[in-house]
Amino acid sequence: xxxxxxxxxxxxxxxxxxxxxxxxxxxxxxxxxxINDSKKINNKTNFFAKRFAAKEAFVKSIxxxxxxxxxxxxxxxxxxxxxxxVLILNRKLKNLxxxxxxxxxxxxxxxxxxENKYSIAFVIINxx
Numbered sequence: 001x002x003x004x005x006x007x008x009x010x011x012x013x014x015x016x017x018x019x020x021x022x023x024x025x026x027x028x029x030x031x032x033x034x035i036n037d038s039k040k041i042n043n044k045t046n047f048f049a050k051r052f053a054a055k056e057a058f059v060k061s062i063x064x065x066x067x068x069x070x071x072x073x074x075x076x077x078x079x080x081x082x083x084x085x086v087l088i089l090n091r092k093l094k095n096l097x098x099x100x101x102x103x104x105x106x107x108x109x110x111x112x113x114x115e116n117k118y119s120i121a122f123v124i125i126n127x128x
Contacts, residue, residue: 001126004103007060009053010120016049029055031076033088046119050085050112051077053121058087058108061123068096077110085112087123103127 019025026035026048034051041047055075059065066072069092076088087108089097097103105128113120 001107001128004101004106004125004127005061005063006122006124007057007062008120008122009056009060010118011049011053011056013045013049013114013117013119016052016119017045020044020048027073029072031073033076033078037078046114049119050114050121053119054085054087054110054112054123057110057121057123061125062097062101064100068100070096077112085110 029052030038030048034048038044038047052072054077055072058075059070064070074090074093076090078086078088080086087110089108097106103125107126107128109124109126111122
């Protein structure tokens with residue numbers, strides 16, 4: 001597999017703590033699936049902060065940022081059965097990757113971490 005891109009983002013948790021008080025912010029940034037998953041989580045600040053950082057790291061890894069009609073909620077962070085975080089892209093974003101980056105088959109690797117003040121995400125995209 002060839003590495004196509006990587007991206008990293010770190011965010012101060014306090015910034016997200018203040019922002020998630022605003023329902024418009026939550027609906028603009030997070031997918032319905034993430035919002036539903038947050039209902040089972042005690043530490044909502046770190047939950048949302050890690051997902052915010054993951055979305056930022058992803059758009060850095062593809063080298064576009066939030067251009068070409070990419071929105072935060074086009075990207076969903078879930079955890080698989082063993083707890084590993086995974087990125088799920090909606091159809092629009094998958095089509096964009098195929099067209100702009102000529103990526104038909106790819107694998108996204110995501111790592112998340114948090115502590116009291118900060119949350120961080122690291123993304124590597126491999127062409128298969």
